[in-house]
Amino acid sequence: MCGISGIFCFDDRSLIDKIVKMTDLIKYRGPDDFGYLGYNTGTHYLKHFKEPGEVIESCNFFMGHRRLSIIDLSQNSRQPMSYMDDRYHLVFNGEIYNYVELKIILNKKGYTFHSKSDTEVILAAYNEWGTNCVQYFNGMWAFSLLDKKENTLFCSRDRLGVKPFYYFSNNTGFAFGSEIKQLLILDFVEQKFDLGTVFDYLVFDIYNSLGSDTFYNSVKQLQAGHNLFINLNDLKLPDGLEQKQYWHLDITKKLDGQTDADYGKKFCELFEDSVKLRLRSDVPVGTALSGGLDSSGIACMINKIHDAGNISDLQTTFTSCSDRPEYDETTFAELVVKHTNSKAYFTIPTSEKLLNDHEKLIWHQEEPFLSTSIFAGWCISELTRQNGVIVTLDGQGPDEMLGGYHPYDFYLSDMLQQGKISSFLKGAVTYKNKLDISYNKLLYQVLKTFSKKYISNSQFVRHNHNLLYLNKDYINEGFQKSHYLNRYNNIMKDQGYLDTYFLNSTTLFPLPGILKQVDRNSMAFATESRLPFLDYRLVEYTFSLPISQKINNGLSKIVYRNAMKDILPEPIRTRKTKLGFVTAEPFWLRENMIKELFLNEYNKIPKDHLLNQHQILKVFSDFLDNKAPFSTMYWKTFNLLSLQKIFNINY
Numbered sequence: 089m090c091g092i093s094g095i096f097c098f099d100d101r102s103l104i105d106k107i108v109k110m111t112d113l114i115k116y117r118g119p120d121d122f123g124y125l126g127y128n129t130g131t132h133y134l135k136h137f138k139e140p141g142e143v144i145e146s147c148n149f150f151m152g153h154r155r156l157s158i159i160d161l162s163q164n165s166r167q168p169m170s171y172m173d174d175r176y177h178l179v180f181n182g183e184i185y186n187y188v189e190l191k192i193i194l195n196k197k198g199y200t201f202h203s204k205s206d207t208e209v210i211l212a213a214y215n216e217w218g219t220n221c222v223q224y225f226n227g228m229w230a231f232s233l234l235d236k237k238e239n240t241l242f243c244s245r246d247r248l249g250v251k252p253f254y255y256f257s258n259n260t261g262f263a264f265g266s267e268i269k270q271l272l273i274l275d276f277v278e279q280k281f282d283l284g285t286v287f288d289y290l291v292f293d294i295y296n297s298l299g300s301d302t303f304y305n306s307v308k309q310l311q312a313g314h315n316l317f318i319n320l321n322d323l324k325l326p327d328g329l330e331q332k333q334y335w336h337l338d339i340t341k342k343l344d345g346q347t348d349a350d351y352g353k354k355f356c357e358l359f360e361d362s363v364k365l366r367l368r369s370d371v372p373v374g375t376a377l378s379g380g381l382d383s384s385g386i387a388c389m390i391n392k393i394h395d396a397g398n399i400s401d402l403q404t405t406f407t408s409c410s411d412r413p414e415y416d417e418t419t420f421a422e423l424v425v426k427h428t429n430s431k432a433y434f435t436i437p438t439s440e441k442l443l444n445d446h447e448k449l450i451w452h453q454e455e456p457f458l459s460t461s462i463f464a465g466w467c468i469s470e471l472t473r474q475n476g477v478i479v480t481l482d483g484q485g486p487d488e489m490l491g492g493y494h495p496y497d498f499y500l501s502d503m504l505q506q507g508k509i510s511s512f513l514k515g516a517v518t519y520k521n522k523l524d525i526s527y528n529k530l531l532y533q534v535l536k537t538f539s540k541k542y543i544s545n546s547q548f549v550r551h552n553h554n555l556l557y558l559n560k561d562y563i564n565e566g567f568q569k570s571h572y573l574n575r576y577n578n579i580m581k582d583q584g585y586l587d588t589y590f591l592n593s594t595t596l597f598p599l600p601g602i603l604k605q606v607d608r609n610s611m612a613f614a615t616e617s618r619l620p621f622l623d624y625r626l627v628e629y630t631f632s633l634p635i636s637q638k639i640n641n642g643l644s645k646i647v648y649r650n651a652m653k654d655i656l657p658e659p660i661r662t663r664k665t666k667l668g669f670v671t672a673e674p675f676w677l678r679e680n681m682i683k684e685l686f687l688n689e690y691n692k693i694p695k696d697h698l699l700n701q702h703q704i705l706k707v708f709s710d711f712l713d714n715k716a717p718f719s720t721m722y723w724k725t726f727n728l729l730s731l732q733k734i735f736n737i738n739y
Contacts, residue, residue: 091117092179093152097261110270111152117611118154125168129320153179164203171211182229182251185365241318247335249312268454278306281739287566296601298571303455352650362623371478374404379420382483391428403430408464412672435471439676452612456727464669473613485621488593491644497537501585518642562698674718
């Protein structure tokens with residue numbers, strides 16, 4: 089829901105033009121309305137405006153907003169929104185799903201409301217509880233709140249980082265936005281890649297930022313579960329800027345001693361309430377349905393809620409298909425459609441459409457991504473908007489929290505650490521058969537994972553084949569600047585292997601990168617994606633469960649499967665295969681138009697580039713001639729080169 093922007097500077101009198109440009113750049117995030125606010129931190133002069141000429145005094149702080157109307161479609165919910173006799177002023181992107189319950193609490197405390205929006209609830213909650221208000225919110229958000237009395241700016245990002253918040257700061261000013269490109273258009277922001285982040289992407293397949301870093305060295309992100317405080321009286325920014333964590337996951341607290349049925353019942357209750365909250369909308373709501381376990385569960389839970397409430401409206405689902413059977417889940421999706429009596433829409437992403445859309449897709453994503461699987465989600469968002477649906481419920485989360493990626497090496501490492509040799513051997517046989525891999529490869533991966541508690545990651549990296557794609561002069565610099573190696577080298581040290589894996593998958597990678605992709609895909613078409621599995625209550629409960637409720641005998645998502653008994657069709661509830669929204673990328677790369685597109689970019693790589701042109705061309709040519717296997721490196725290098733060209737970025 090929406091896009092936000094803000095800029096503060098002491099000596100730049102052209103800020104009004106900059107805030108308009110920053111806000112207009114992301115008008116696709118909010119096509120329904122827009123507005124601005126100008127403020128002078130010295131005189132406290134403040135004015136709302138729609139056109140730059142309406143500001144009659146110079147201001148050194150501006151906020152801008154583009155609105156996608158979801159809750160309360162009236163002008164009463166226009167932003168920037170002011171509150172308490174013009175003391176507080178807010179720009180907000182996201183949804184506070186429990187705003188109805190919070191409004192009741194605040195009503196009892198004497199607050200009155202002039203809109204039916206969740207935006208006004210944030211302002212009242214801040215006035216009542218201060219910065220602690222975020223602890224009361226159940227939702228996804230990125231907002232900036234100006235307190236005119238205190239001359240401060242309070243910014244916040246939701247617990248899991250579903251909604252983005254980027255910023256730039258130096259000793260003269262501060263700027264923020266929903267997207268990186270808003271900051272890159274500012275003349276004082278350096279147009280340069282962060283080499284450590286690029287190295288992590290190319291070598292470790294990390295396609296999201298770690299910590300506050302992004303792919304751009306001058307642009308930072310407010311981390312998930314963090315608040316940001318800016319003192320507008322402080323002339324020594326960024327010294328007057330403080331980022332503080334307000335939420336984290338504790339993997340040491342476990343619920344034990346309950347039955348499978350008890351765990352499943354509680355999970356089901358939390359999941360159902362999460363879906364109910366995310367169905368709150370004044371515009372049409374649908375479901376992104378892959379046919380997999382997670383998205384199917386959402387569709388079937390909505391069906392259960394509709395049945396219980398005697399709601400006769402047909403549910404609407406949107407599915408990405410493939411004309412290649414090995415990448416297609418249409419059969420499973422159609423089973424859910426039949427089970428829920430849904431109105432279903434289908435789309436087939438093609439190489440021709442990718443060729444047509446790839447620059448636009450990369451421009452919207454802003455940071456490179458791992459493969460074209462994201463393109464399936466892009467096509468889903470486009471299909472959703474074309475059919476008049478503004479909000480979709482999506483199934484991200486369980487793969488990272490409940491073992492959907494089959495983390496056998498972490499599971500078996502736990503068995504080794506605990507001395508459970510019998511369980512280790514039994515598990516090795518199970519995974520060897522399930523994943524159709526050799527014992528040699530299985531044991532190599534397990535011993536590699538097991539050793540990471542005792543041996544630095546750096547000692548493994550020198551053997552990483554991805555280094556072959558990099559110029560030698562860049563490799564040593566990449567090792568020095570890598571955020572993964574320098575900050576997260578010891579992430580396996582403290583807790584059990586599998587618990588740590590789930591925590592890192594949810595908070596470090598890959599989930600944060602997936603959430604960024606979902607946000608950009610949906611907002612590119614002015615739609616909103618809501619994620620029921622990432623309700624913080626459900627996330628906290630999931631992390632409190634024993635391992636046996638997540639993985640058992642080679643089967644993942646145990647508690648979720650038990651929770652959905654009699655709700656999901658059995659062929660899906662007991663399903664052991666997984667695809668998700670995927671594309672036929674290995675086959676597309678050999679088609680003439682895509683092949684020539686890649687070769688054209690590769691042939692333009694200069695000799696002094698961080699990428700090794702000779703090696704990339706050689707391996708890609710071998711792949712085209714069926715002499716080398718498919719690799720994600722083909723898209724990664726093409727994506728990076730395209731991004732560099734589109735945004736005119738140096739490295």
